[in-house]
Amino acid sequence: MKQNTEAWRALDAAHHLHPFSDTKGLNAQGARVITRAEGIYLWDSEGNQIIDGMAGLWCVNIGYGRKDLAEVAKRQMEELAYYNTFFKTTNPQVAELSKLLAEVAPDGFEHVFYTNSGSESVDTMIRMVRHYWSSVGKPEKKVLIGRWNGYHGSTIGGASMGGMTYMHEQGDLPIPGIVHVEQPWYYKHGKDMTPEEFGLAAARWIEDKILEVGADKVAAFVGEPIQGAGGVIIPPATYWPEVERICRKHDILMVCDEVICGFGRTGQWFGHELYGVKPDLFTTAKGLSSGYLPIGAVFVGERVAQGLIEHGGDFNHGFTYSGHPVCCAVARANVTALRDEGIVARVREETGPYMQAKWRETFGQFEHIDDVRGVGLIQAFTLVKDKQKRALFDNWGTMGLACRDIFFRENLIMRACGDHIVAAPPLVISKPEIDEMLGRAARCVEEFERVVVRGQPG
Numbered sequence: 166m167k168q169n170t171e172a173w174r175a176l177d178a179a180h181h182l183h184p185f186s187d188t189k190g191l192n193a194q195g196a197r198v199i200t201r202a203e204g205i206y207l208w209d210s211e212g213n214q215i216i217d218g219m220a221g222l223w224c225v226n227i228g229y230g231r232k233d234l235a236e237v238a239k240r241q242m243e244e245l246a247y248y249n250t251f252f253k254t255t256n257p258q259v260a261e262l263s264k265l266l267a268e269v270a271p272d273g274f275e276h277v278f279y280t281n282s283g284s285e286s287v288d289t290m291i292r293m294v295r296h297y298w299s300s301v302g303k304p305e306k307k308v309l310i311g312r313w314n315g316y317h318g319s320t321i322g323g324a325s326m327g328g329m330t331y332m333h334e335q336g337d338l339p340i341p342g343i344v345h346v347e348q349p350w351y352y353k354h355g356k357d358m359t360p361e362e363f364g365l366a367a368a369r370w371i372e373d374k375i376l377e378v379g380a381d382k383v384a385a386f387v388g389e390p391i392q393g394a395g396g397v398i399i400p401p402a403t404y405w406p407e408v409e410r411i412c413r414k415h416d417i418l419m420v421c422d423e424v425i426c427g428f429g430r431t432g433q434w435f436g437h438e439l440y441g442v443k444p445d446l447f448t449t450a451k452g453l454s455s456g457y458l459p460i461g462a463v464f465v466g467e468r469v470a471q472g473l474i475e476h477g478g479d480f481n482h483g484f485t486y487s488g489h490p491v492c493c494a495v496a497r498a499n500v501t502a503l504r505d506e507g508i509v510a511r512v513r514e515e516t517g518p519y520m521q522a523k524w525r526e527t528f529g530q531f532e533h534i535d536d537v538r539g540v541g542l543i544q545a546f547t548l549v550k551d552k553q554k555r556a557l558f559d560n561w562g563t564m565g566l567a568c569r570d571i572f573f574r575e576n577l578i579m580r581a582c583g584d585h586i587v588a589a590p591p592l593v594i595s596k597p598e599i600d601e602m603l604g605r606a607a608r609c610v611e612e613f614e615r616v617v618v619r620g621q622p623g
C-alpha cells in the first residue's frame with residue numbers, strides 16, 4: 166500500500182521511539198522518510214536525492230543497492246533461515262565465514278565469536294577477557310580501562326566501556342570495574358608538545374591509571390584505533406606503539422574496538438594495522454555486513470583463544486542469533502566483495518588519498534575551521550572560534566548542530582560530533598562523487614560562516 170510522507174510521519178510519531186533522539190522534538194519537526202538507496206545515494210519519500218556522506222552510521226562500506234547480497238540472503242533464507250550454534254551444532258555459512266575472517270585478519274587471529282551488533286561485541290569482549298584471566302588463574306584481573314569520549318556502544322557494558330558522560334548519566338553507569346583516562350586529542354591537550362611527544366604522554370596516562378588501580382587488578386585497555394563517534398580523534402603515530410609497550414610491560418590485554426575502523430574504513434583492513442600494533446582481541450560489526458544485516462564478531466588472538474580453549478571450559482555466554490546463517494551468508498558475500506573487487510585496496514591506494522587531499526584543500530581555507538584531518542575514508546574538521554588562538558566555540562556542540570542542519574537541508578549527510586564535523590562515505594565512492602560531495606559541503610560551510618557565525622543575512 167503506497168503511503169505518503171505525512172502518513173508515514175504520523176505513524177512514526179504515534180508508535181516509534183527513536184534511538185538517541187528527543188522524540189517530542191522530533192515529532193514536532195517530523196522525521197525524514199528514507200525510502201531507497203543506491204551506491205552513495207539515498208532518496209526520501211519526497212523524491213530528494215541525498216548524498217550519504219556517513220555510509221548510514223559508518224557501516225555501509227560496500228555501498229547501497231547490491232542485488233548480489235540480496236540474492237544471497239534470499240537463497241539462504243529459503244534453504245536454512247535459522248538455526249543456532251549452541252548445543253554442538255554449526256552451519257556451513259558460519260564455518261565458511263569464520264575461515265574467510267581468519268584470512269582477512271592479521272596473522273595470529275584464527276578464532277571469532279559472533280554477535281548481533283558492536284555493543285554486543287564489546288559486551289562479549291568484557292566477559293571474555295574477565296573469563297580468560299580467571300581461566301588462567303588470575304581472577305582478580307577484572308578492571309578495564311577506556312577513554313573519556315570513546316564510544317563502545319549502548320548496552321550497559323558498551324556504554325560503561327565508552328566515555329560519554331551524557332550516556333553514563335542515564336542508567337547509573339559505568340558499571341563497577343570500568344575506568345577511563347583522557348583521550349589522545351592533540352588539538353585540545355597537546356599544549357606545547359610536538360605530536361610525537363604528546364602521543365607518548367597520552368599513552369602514559371594509561372600507565373598512570375594501571376599503577377593507580379594496580380596492574381594485578383587490570384584485565385585490559387580498550388580503545389578505538391581512531392575514535393569515531395567521539396569526533397574522529399586521530400592519535401599521533403607514537404601513541405599506539407607506546408600503549409602496546411605499556412600493556413606488554415604490565416601484562417594487560419590490549420583490545421582495539423574496530424567497529425568503525427574495521428573492514429577497510431582507513432584503507433587498511435583493520436585500523437590498528439595503521440599503527441603497526443597487534444591487539445590481543447578486536448571487536449567488529451558495521452562493515453562486516455555493510456549494514457545489510459545485523460552481525461558483529463569478536464576476533465580473538467591466539468593467546469586468549471588458546472587460554473579459553475585449554476582452560477576455559479564452558480564459556481557461558483552467547484546469543485540466539487550468534488552465527489545466524491543468513492547474516493553470516495551476507496557478511497561472507499560482503500567481505501568477499503570488499504576483498505575480491507579490490508575495494509579496500511582502492512581506498513588505500515586511490516580514493517582514500519584523493520579524499521584526504523581534497524578534504525584538506527576544501528576545508529583548510531575557512532576562517533572557522535581548524536584541525537582538518539583524516540585517513541582512508543574517515544575524516545573530520547573542527548569548527549573553531551579563533552584559529553590563531555586555537556580557541557573553540559563556547560557551548561560545545563551548538564555550532565556543530567547548526568552546520569549539520571545546513572548539510573541536511575542541502576541533501577548531504579555529514580555528522581556533527583560536538584563541534585567536530587565528520588564524514589565516512591561508502592568505500593565505493595568514486596573521485597567524481599568525492600568532488601560532488603565536497604563541493605556541496607563547501608557551499609554549506611560558506612553559508613554557515615556567513616549566516617551562523619557572522620550573522621549576515623541568509
Ligand SMILES: Cc1ncc(COP(=O)(O)O)c(CNc2cccc(C(=O)O)c2)c1O
Pocket residue numbers: 222281282283284285287316317318319323389393394422423424425450451580
Ligand atoms: C567503536 C564502536 N564500538 C561499538 C559501537 C556499537 O555498535 P552498535 O551500534 O552496532 O551496537 C559503535 C557504534 N557506533 C555508532 C552507532 C550509532 C551512531 C553513531 C554515531 O556516530 O552517531 C556511532 C562504535 O562506533
